[in-house]
Each structure stands twice: as C-alpha cells, then as structure tokens.
Amino acid sequence: MEKELKLSNADYRLLSIVWDSEPIASPELCKLAESQLGWKRTTTYTVLKRLCDKGVLQNENTIVTSKIKRDHIQEIESRWIVSRVFDGSLPKFITAFLGKEKISDNEAEQIKQIIDEYRRRK
Template sequence: MKDYKLSKSETRFAEIIWQHEPIGSGELVKLCEKEMKWKKSTTYTVLKNLCDKGIFQNQNAVITSLLKRDEFYAKQSRRFVEDAFGGSLPKFLTAFIGGRKLSDSQAAELKKLIDEHKEE
C-alpha cells in the first residue's frame, strides 16, 4: 500500500484543498496564510510533498485531488487495522466496542454491511 501517512498539518492542508477543489494555487496560498498562518513557500513545499505522494496534482496552477477525501480516509483506516490489529477486522471491532452495548439500529447496520461485503 502506498504511504499516505500525513502529519496533522498536512491533513489540515489536505482538508482545505478537498473543501475548495479545484483551487488555483494563488487562492490556496491565501487560504493557507489565513487559516494556517503559512508563508507562500511553506504552502508550495507541502503541496509538492503531497503531489509527490500521489494525493494531489498541480496542473497549470490548479490543484485537484488524485485521491478523494473518502478514499484517503478509507486507506488510513485499513492501514490502522493492518498495523494495530494484524488486519483482523473482528479484533478491531472488539477493541472499538470495548464492552459497550450496540443499539438495535447499530447492530442491524453492521449486519447489513457484513452481508453486503461477505465473500460468496
């Protein structure tokens, strides 16, 4: 799996792009200056790093995502389950639930997901 691990500031930066894409690089610089107190050089350095990671692209000074927000977080979630629970979804769910009780609607939703994704 490609390394899509981001720092907190990179994740915040990515969120700005996802919220405003397609976004011109000049507008991105202004947003990052306002929201993150970054200088122009910082914005371009982080943008280049995320483009190199294959998350965004910068074509003709317009930034768009190569990896959509939902896809990014899905990959992060799978990586976490792989790293922390040896890829075992049941072990992850057991830890996540942690002795709490599920509501009837939560249990029904989980059953539905399992049925939809079960191997035949």
C-alpha cells in the same frame, strides 16, 4: 502508490481542504489553510509540494486537484491501521474502537447493513 503511501497529519489536513474545495487555485488554498489551520503561505506550499511529489495532488497552472479521492485514501489508511496495530484483525479493531462506548441502535443497524452488503458481494 498504495504500497507505501504515508501521509502525515499535516498532509491529511491539507488534503481535506482540497477535497472539499477542488478544483482550487493555490492562492485560495493558502487563504483557506491560513483561516482553517493557522498556516502561513510557506507552510501550505511546503505541504502542497510534498503531496504533489507523493502523487496525491497535482498543481497545474496554479490549480490544485486531487489525483486520489478521499474514500480511496481512507481505505488505504484504515487498512494500514488494522494491519499494523491490530494484526490485521477487524474484530480486534472494532472492539478497541468501541471500547466502553455505546453505539446507538441506528449505528448498529448501519454497521449490520454494511456487513450484510459485503457478504452479498462475495
């Protein structure tokens, strides 16, 4: 599954609704997709089927649930971006991500704590 899990922007947008609402009946998912994304029912069912075919969602007896949780998808997607765009270099990614933006002392401390925790696990 992780080897080539490619999610489109539409996939991720529908997934976000499912993650926030699961388990959710597919008619209710259509209503949420219409109100939040402006999608017609047919669009929602097309994207839902694609996500089920990819093994990310399951639609059983009209109840939609995720088979892969949000944090796992975020990990896969972020690793893919770092690998593809930044030659696997996390420092290059962070430099590009921050650009000329400043981060707060609180954000800097949170990042430091994440790195410290990672080092302790090794």
